Amino acid sequence: MSFKLKSIPGSIVAPQGFQSSGVFCDIKRLGTGKGSNKGRKLDLGLIVSQKPATAAGLFTTNQVCAAPVKVCIPKVKAGHAQAIVVNSGNANACTGRRGLKDADRMAGLAAGLLGLDAAKVLVASTGRIGVPLPMQNVERGIAAASQSLGHDIPHADQTAEAIMTSDSRPKQAAVEFSLGGKIVRLGGICKGAGMIQPGMSPDGKHPASQPQGLHATMLAFLTTDATVEASVLQAALNEAVALSFNRITVDGDMSTNDTVLVLANGAAGARSVTQADLKSRSSAYRVFSAALQRVCLELALMIVRDGEGVHRVVTVRIHGADSHREADAAARSIGNSALVKTSWHGGDPNWGRIIDALGYSPARVVEEKVDIGYSTPGSKKILWTLRRGQPTKTSFKAQCAAVSPKEFDLHVRLNLGAGSAVLYAADLTEEYVDFNKGDVGDPASLGG
């Protein structure tokens, strides 16, 4: 893409007309004993547009989906929203009717305090599954968050921190670009770490075109001061997520709570991006779309890099499958294979495990046609270890060197058709196992 996209600080408050906050209200009920800061981190965030905004979103396709997801889907469908209230520490999933009431109450409380219609307040949660939200704490948190809103960078930092669970660091990105002569900004925050293989759709249902077997809780919230029609915002978000959040895997587990939301408030005063722009894929649509894709991809990669126990990030690039769908299936078979992932952890160029995972994937594979190689990220200079199903003369030492960096690309050519796919995957380490086997004494280890 040849659009000028400049990285800027401030993430969700970088665009004009947005405020945010992040507070601690003890949603995990850790207690606040004197002298102990153990576990005390921000756990409730608020993002508010000062003026009405269009909205779009994508949600987990897990059949067991959390109350906030159920509450958000119809609101997002309506295409308009002005605030997002989000908590970590509790997923509000598998919480029955009470959970739905609590999610509605979160939105209602924030709406009341902000002077908005509850239909305009979106809600999201991440954390423990199957435990009702401690609503007294949540209520206190929402009140505090609504009083501490601000549009400077520290406020975005707080919100980014408030949505973290097993993340080791907050995740933020923003860009600035020109749209019809006006400066427009788009920013976002996200969280991930474990239970990460999102497969999101606008209504939580599997679209026919979506590969099956998709599977963190990942949350991402985006803001922009562009003016974008709601249906166009949704179309652009669908495209961006298909190339970013829906193309990552840490552990192959799809969460009950995966959510991506975007608000576009038009505060930059640029020309509106309309259905006509989408249809003609005008430069206005393309620059906006490119900005959204850039921020989504940056955020998605942060999730993989900061995945639980992750040491190495491997971009799996499949070419020459019978279809894009089969290419995707092949990429996921490799990217979620325990044996492939442990070999990546070991810095072991084990093409035997890779071709084995290809062979049991739903994608058609002809052993005698398979090429497997490595490159540095994004490079076209590929070191081939297998050509047409046969080992090349590349030395074992050179192969080891190719898989030793923290990040590398794995290239697989099936040489059958025109189907291709990319998957941003991670290794499987002892730390992942150690972290997730949990502390049996701590029922809060229930993820979501």
Place this chain on the structure above:
Amino acid sequence: MSFKLKSIPGSIVAPQGFQSSGVFCDIKRLGTGKGSNKGRKLDLGLIVSQKPATAAGLFTTNQVCAAPVKVCIPKVKAGHAQAIVVNSGNANACTGRRGLKDADRMAGLAAGLLGLDAAKVLVASTGRIGVPLPMQNVERGIAAASQSLGHDIPHADQTAEAIMTSDSRPKQAAVEFSLGGKIVRLGGICKGAGMIQPGMSPDGKHPASQPQGLHATMLAFLTTDATVEASVLQAALNEAVALSFNRITVDGDMSTNDTVLVLANGAAGARSVTQADLKSRSSAYRVFSAALQRVCLELALMIVRDGEGVHRVVTVRIHGADSHREADAAARSIGNSALVKTSWHGGDPNWGRIIDALGYSPARVVEEKVDIGYSTPGSKKILWTLRRGQPTKTSFKAQCAAVSPKEFDLHVRLNLGAGSAVLYAADLTEEYVDFNKGDVGDPASLGG
């Protein structure tokens, strides 16, 4: 089943008219330096029936399948065989035309030494993928193995040892039963450890009835002195494998080499089990079938219990799915989820991860209908932790106690239809990761 099946020692040599052997011929090319026994273990086995036998087999459905699998499929289809030659240390997979020639040569050499037609000698391999067999060593091995055949228990022990790769111990079982007034015996050996989620079919192709996404090298060789028509032997083996080897998972990776073979030599002199017996499911068929199922299940469970790094074995029992196929998909989604498996390792009764894995499985799931509980293996006394999607009053302590044994049953009721499935699964441990990240200096870590 009410048939009397008596466990007996001797595995593959327990039935009359079978001999076996196991020798070391350095297939991994470890060298045999003086004073060093490092890695020196038996690596080539031979099983021989003294008289003609009917044969049946099932093979990996991995599209990338090893040369010995390709060589065996048509021989087994012909329904008659008299010997099996098998090596460990090298899978003879992804070895092209040379691999096929080598597999044929293994069979041909054994046939020559045993005075048999090469068409009657089956062949199997397990070990490193993508490296040609060291045929000089193999030839030496086959010669030695054919000279050291015997029908006493130590000979079966040697064969069972010769097929081991990452197995910590040999795996053997045998039963004795009465068929038409005659004493008949059936025994078997197997190996497994990693790359274990077999999905085998008689011709290496996915049968329509088989769940997709099936994914060790597992090898199993069975012998019986029953008289069984080849087509009946195959039918009985299909049924037995569907209830045993195809129902286990260690790491969800299906190997290029999975093979189960059975030889029936009629040496017991019992009445023949015929197509008419199969059709009417006569008591003769049923007792033979029960014996085969018992030995296959015993061997399959040994593979899970001795899986790489495995601490806990969990029998996942799904009931009430829309179909058996969906029940199977639900069981595999749970049994292969990294998060569920690490929670088992931790002794953590984390139903949140279980219902999450159910929700992203291809099986239809209605959150409000799901029951989740635990029992001791095989017991009907279930401790329910979730009923109709809601946590029960069962204490967290009691839940922890339910998942603390080395083996337990996980019961999931979807309460939708009559589909059910059982999957013998394992936890995911730091040892698995450590073992499989391999020793980068050792290209022999390539599994298969």
